[in-house]
Amino acid sequence: MNRDTDGWGLKDLLAAARDGENRAVARLLTLVERGGSPADEIAEATHLLSRDAHIVGITGAPGSGKSTITSAVATHLIEEGHHPAVVAVDPSSPLTGGAILGDRVRMESATASGVFVRSFATRGHSGGLSVAVPGVIRVLDACGFGPIVIETVGVGQVEVDVAAMADTTVVVVTPGWGDAVQANKAGLLEVGDIFVVNKADRLGAEDARRDLELMLDLSEISGLDAGLRPPICKTIATSSEGISQLIVAIHDHNRLLRLGKGLMESRKNRVISEIRARLTHRVAEEIDRALEGERLDSSISPVLAAEQIVGGLFRK
């Protein structure tokens, strides 16, 4: 019998993890990432143990310096006496590995300061990621970590979804033509609670800030609450410049959320998005199974074929 997967082993593992043993935390997270019934058991065991950690998402285009910012933020949080954890969602290729971008190297300073860091690969199971990340947050929260910082590497829909699981979402852009525009195109402008113009010593930093302000103006016109206009911070993450202002903005947003109904809503949204991700994942499996069994008749259109399969799949 696998000691990690039977009830007793899991209970032990969880107790050790909640007692501050990081190896036990890491083991739990591996089980959550793998999915299946051990992951489900861990969800059952942890979902009422929340210590209400503040969940911070950090996202932006590749090369914007998110890893450096995440590392600097986490280190700063340690210095403030917090017990942060970092979840780095890294779409590394099975061919080249994630090390090619040096993200892990950049994260080393944070690890050295005692931040708990965990990387997840998104490759090949992007749907699985939306299922796994809420479980990961739940374990870290139950083990007393907080704030929990989730860094996503890409700007695809999955990354936007994952960023939206956070209570506070930080969107990082860099100076340079079109970066703010790209963030907007990727749907990041809507999920951002705080914006960061990183590499603020570079040419065009002020333009990038102005682009963001303009787009925030436009989105306010289209109905965003003016009282919650996201602040824009300027940072030079490599030298930690501006990081303390960013930390202040993060704490401010957390306070704002806890004053009103914001936090409750953010949690409710996280639960709904987790249920949706699980349903979508399960249904994708059913669809694969249905398509496998199907003999494709080229004389009927894909539209009819899909309708026939749906008819067989669902209860009326």
Next chain:
Amino acid sequence: MNRDTDGWGLKDLLAAARDGENRAVARLLTLVERGGSPADEIAEATHLLSRDAHIVGITGAPGSGKSTITSAVATHLIEEGHHPAVVAVDPSSPLTGGAILGDRVRMESATASGVFVRSFATRGHSGGLSVAVPGVIRVLDACGFGPIVIETVGVGQVEVDVAAMADTTVVVVTPGWGDAVQANKAGLLEVGDIFVVNKADRLGAEDARRDLELMLDLSEISGLDAGLRPPICKTIATSSEGISQLIVAIHDHNRLLRLGKGLMESRKNRVISEIRARLTHRVAEEIDRALEGERLDSSISPVLAAEQIVGGLFRK
């Protein structure tokens, strides 16, 4: 009664479109994009009218010059006596519009040469895009357009999926640190049949080519058929340099596909991906409906909640 949506109006519209009237084609595409029963009727009416057009996907990171390449390729195809159409999938924001990147401006030269160009916004209905694009291809194919060039702007999963609908997928990268690596990360390396290093007059073009060769070497080791190693073209799209070589590579790939079972497989994959997209879309609606009706009981975990909803949704 809406003349466009009743049987007779549709028949007329299709006849006009197949007779070379571009306004009728445009109207059909609008109906396909809107979805619903007119779109389904159009699918039924066109799915057996295929003239076997060659479907070419062009994808790559924003700013890599895809629009310029697409425009140059389409213009070149006209000069060769083909009757190409361009489908530009443009994730423009409702706030700023797609014009901000100047894609439409860059496409103007193609339009001026008589290429049929149609832009689709992906914003807000990324799932809908995977449903609409096969229908768009079907209409254009039935109306005698070919090759049909699909240009996607982003590098997210949707764009990769749409690119994979093509018979021949062209992946564009630019010189500069990490662009080839980013393409790899986004899963574009696997879907690429032809690679283009655009802006080949810039510093680092040779490095980008070497990066690509290296990654292709690695993927061959991991099982890719060496006989189908994708060629790498160098272009300076703004001055049309290298475009004729790219066209040769596109025609070569088409010939290769038609010699073997490649084209049949590519079509079968397109049908399966369309059915899958339709099912996923339909199921997402069912999930929304199920979640709406659900009272969220915070004492049960999201895992259990999802299982309960699945139990109610599917036939056993």
